[in-house]
Amino acid sequence: MFAKKPESKFGCFFNVFGVFRSRSSRWRKASKCKLHIQNLLCSVKLHRNRRECIVRQSRSDIAQLLSYGRYSEALPKAKQFYEDERRLSAYDQVELFCTTILQNISSLKYENNVDLLPEETKKAMAGIIFAASRIGELEDLQHIRSFFVQRFGLKFDKECVDLRQGNVVGFEIVKILNTNMRGDEITDIVRELSHKYKTNITTSTDSISEDLASSDDLGIADSDAMKVEKMKRALRRKKVMKENSKFLHPNLRESKGRDRSFRR
Secondary structure: OOOOOOOOHHHHHHHHHHHHHHHHHHOOOOHHHHHHHHHHHHHHHHHHHHHHHHHHHHHHHHHHHOOOOOHHHHHHHHHHHHHHHHHHHHHHHHHHHHHHHHOHHHHHHOOOOOHHHHHHHHHHHHHHHHHOOOOOOOHHHHHHHHHHHHOOOHHHHHHHOOOOOOOOOOOHHHHHHOOOOOOOHHHHHHOOOOOHOOOOOOHHHHHHHHHHHHHOOOOOOOHHHHHHHHHHHHHHHHHHHHHOOOOOOOOHHOOOOOOHHHHO
């Protein structure tokens, strides 16, 4: 009764093109990026265990030097002790970033505009990029950063690395990886370790100040918050370990004796 409307010759072509276009925005390297993040979580654990051993040994060495009154030798070790403590805090931050990204990996798969990503995911990515530019021993950080550059462009990478205006890098990771240190704070670390190991340092404050004044390149900032940071790091670590257990690949789970076999 009614004439059948003829189908367009290009209708099928446009449908196929539309499907292809919708699929083209999907991130094909998302699985590889996820694997590197899982590898990074394992690497962080190994480096943390190694660094914690160094911190324990440094703490003991400093206390022994103080007990013998060798303050000039204790100061460089106190500086290194502080840097190791800072690096442990950085590892905790990296773990938090990885956990956040793994929880929101689907948003990275289908969205290549970084401004349209969830704010939490965007900040985690910015933290990973910033940490990758400052932490050299974690190789997977560099791979993850390169994946982000390929997916979201070089502009976002530069904003995070150079801390340009409008960057979303968290204040805490910037503070932890800050290399600027004040010389008037190193005495606090020495006193704290001396108090913990009950070494006699109350009559030697002047000696420490003199040694510190002769070492312009030695200094530590915010050392009075070390204890607070340790407590925060312990709490964060427990939370992150629970979250990470859900994302680790079965082949990447570590055995009980793996940490002992680790060699740098």
